[in-house]
Amino acid sequence: MKRLVLLLMFLAAPLWAVEPAEMLDDPALEERARAISQGLRCPVCRNESIDESNASLSKELRIVLRERIMAGDTDQQAVDFMVARYGEYVLLRPDARGANLILWLAAPGMLLIALGVGWATIRRRNTTVPALTDGEKAELDEILRS
Known part of the structure; x- marks a missing residue:
């Protein structure tokens, strides 16, 4: 080696x-x-x-x-x-302090924020479809027969 x-x-x-x-x-x-x-x-x-x-x-x-x-x-x-x-x-590897610390932490911070917003949006989304009422079922049957 x-x-x-x-x-x-x-x-x-x-x-x-x-x-x-x-x-x-x-x-x-x-x-x-x-x-x-x-x-x-x-x-x-x-x-x-x-x-x-x-x-x-x-x-x-x-x-x-x-x-x-x-x-x-x-x-x-x-x-x-x-x-x-x-x-x-x-410097190819600048120090992670002072104003550079903001730059070093900004990308992971924005990623965490985006993941949080996405997770909250998905949780809020209502994935169950409400059942049809009797009137809606009758109307649908009428449309399908014609």
């Missing part, structure tokens, strides 16, 4: 957009940069990390990120720098 995973990673390696000129000489720093860049969204390409994107803006973001890491920033400081510059949109 491990060999299969390694083989798939090896085959997927050319799909990464990081160019050799962008890579840092220190493998530990490069690994940190790759880990951080996989959590940052490309502002041009939707739902694609800057690590995967070939957009020129993503390339610039990767370079700035590596410069921040070379300057001695911690992972959180580098991410905070990107968020301060581009807003929370740059």
Whole structure:
């Protein structure tokens, strides 16, 4: 199983957009940069990390990120720098607090409301058909005979 995973990673390696000129000489720093860049969204390409994107803006973001890491920033400081510059949109997984908490809870809340309205509507609906009165039965018989 491990060999299969390694083989798939090896085959997927050319799909990464990081160019050799962008890579840092220190493998530990490069690994940190790759880990951080996989959590940052490309502002041009939707739902694609800057690590995967070939957009020129993503390339610039990767370079700035590596410069921040070379300057001695911690992972959180580098991410905070990107968020301060581009807003929370740059995070692929934004924090679930503050105004974002409303967005995280809105969809499940609306689903629960819709289920409640549907359930109440179905319960209120009268599914039994009232029986015909004698006059209605006579009228129906007359219509069917003609």
